[in-house]
Amino acid sequence: MTLLPLPVPAGPTALSILPALQDALAGRAAVIPYAADGAPPVIAPYDPADLPDDLAVAVGTSGSTGRPKRAMLTAEALTASADATHEVLGGPGSWLLAMPAHHVAGLQVLVRSLRAGTTPVVLDGRDGFTAAGFARAAARLADAGTGRRYTALVPTQLGRLLADHVGRAALRGFDGVLVGGSATPKAMHTQARDAGIALRLTYGVSETVGGCVYDGVPLPITRIHIDNDRHVVLGGVMVAHGYLADPTLTADAFTVDPEGVRWFRTDDLGHFDDDERLVIDGRADDVITTGGLKITPGVVEDAIARHVPGVLDAIVIGLPDAEWGEAVCAAVTLLDPTAHVTTRDVRDALRGILPDAALPRRVVTLPTIPQLGPGKPDRAAVRLALHGS
Numbered sequence: 001m002t003l004l005p006l007p008v009p010a011g012p013t014a015l016s017i018l019p020a021l022q023d024a025l026a027g028r029a030a031v032i033p034y035a036a037d038g039a040p041p042v043i044a045p046y047d048p049a050d051l052p053d054d055l056a057v058a059v060g061t062s063g064s065t066g067r068p069k070r071a072m073l074t075a076e077a078l079t080a081s082a083d084a085t086h087e088v089l090g091g092p093g094s095w096l097l098a099m100p101a102h103h104v105a106g107l108q109v110l111v112r113s114l115r116a117g118t119t120p121v122v123l124d125g126r127d128g129f130t131a132a133g134f135a136r137a138a139a140r141l142a143d144a145g146t147g148r149r150y151t152a153l154v155p156t157q158l159g160r161l162l163a164d165h166v167g168r169a170a171l172r173g174f175d176g177v178l179v180g181g182s183a184t185p186k187a188m189h190t191q192a193r194d195a196g197i198a199l200r201l202t203y204g205v206s207e208t209v210g211g212c213v214y215d216g217v218p219l220p221i222t223r224i225h226i227d228n229d230r231h232v233v234l235g236g237v238m239v240a241h242g243y244l245a246d247p248t249l250t251a252d253a254f255t256v257d258p259e260g261v262r263w264f265r266t267d268d269l270g271h272f273d274d275d276e277r278l279v280i281d282g283r284a285d286d287v288i289t290t291g292g293l294k295i296t297p298g299v300v301e302d303a304i305a306r307h308v309p310g311v312l313d314a315i316v317i318g319l320p321d322a323e324w325g326e327a328v329c330a331a332v333t334l335l336d337p338t339a340h341v342t343t344r345d346v347r348d349a350l351r352g353i354l355p356d357a358a359l360p361r362r363v364v365t366l367p368t369i370p371q372l373g374p375g376k377p378d379r380a381a382v383r384l385a386l387h388g389s
Contacts, residue, residue: 001051003051004032005031008035012124021057024075043070044245044246046245055073055075056078059206069243071240073240080237081108081111081210081212084221085112086116094145094149098153099152105152105154108209121137134167153177155179155183172195176198178214179199180210184201186305205266208234209238209240222235225263230271233264234264235257236261268281268284269296281296288316288317297316300330317386329360330360331369333366
């Protein structure tokens with residue numbers, strides 16, 4: 001089998017890759033999608049015998065390490081994920097593509113469209129994502145037919161739409177709005193629910209064809225296990241067959257059980273709540289050790305979003321501290337951009353909710369949370385902002 005580089009244009013011309021994607025799903029030629037305005041991918045030598053028989057796509061992912069990897073996704077994995085999504089959303093429909101199609105979330109919008117026999121509408125975001133542009137694209141989707149309508153967003157996009165009455169109105173026209181890529185702030189979720197938007201919070205990674213858990217509940221094809229180190233382990237037909245040209249890294253992250261089920265050990269920590277829904281607590285490599293205690297940032301972020309009035313979003317990191325080893329610090333954004341919260345405000349609001357060691361020792365208010373790729377908070381930029389505060 002040969003893997004073919006597939007340049008993916010930005011904007012509406014992204015649909016030009018549909019024939020190549022259809023060929024990949026049919027087993028005629030596997031592809032490596034990449035942004036057409038960037039350099040073609042450099043792939044280390046690999047043995048074609050190591051590729052899965054029905055390999056369709058090797059999609060890029062860097063996880064939390066920044067080390068480029070390409071997850072090998074089969075046609076079975078891609079189509080099973082697309083079909084399961086339609087099953088839980090209420091049936092096939094037409095999609096609005098609002099994210100780059102060389103990333104797994106955007107790619108799956110195209111796969112779902114192919115499975116549904118519909119042509120997606122593509123948001124032209126080359127000049128930036130705006131509520132007005134999204135509304136125009138949503139109107140084109142509505143004009144194209146009377147069936148069910150869906151889209152997929154990252155939290156930053158959702159926040160911009162909720163902040164604009166035109167954006168909110170456009171969102172209400174969808175039968176399902178998937179949001180993933182990073183945690184959706186509690187306040188944003190509440191805003192969407194109160195606005196009558198059919199929001200579905202998704203969790204997954206490129207190695208699982210993107211979202212495979214919706215609102216804490218696994219898709220019908222998904223299995224979940226929490227290992228002894230609290231890592232979330234995802235299993236099922238949608239799991240990748242490892243990383244292209246990297247057998248060592250593949251062996252570290254992927255396993256196959258005696259029943260033949262593939263499993264992927266994520267870098268995320270999690271637990272099940274009282275309703276047996278999956279809750280993501282944060283990433284293992286973001287854990288903060290302060291005064292000899294380990295603090296998971298996601299738990300602190302969730303507490304800030306739930307219990308500190310006026311907070312829209314929060315990112316928590318550890319900064320070096322001579323006394324504590326690391327100090328818990330937070331960057332927040334606010335529902336009212338003209339407002340302000342202090343470190344004391346946050347600590348007082350969380351006292352008795354979190355252990356004292358988890359109370360932030362420094363809080364900075366930012367206009368927006370810096371982003372690193374679709375939906376990924378840029379923790380290095382947040383770290384610099386906190387250093388300078």
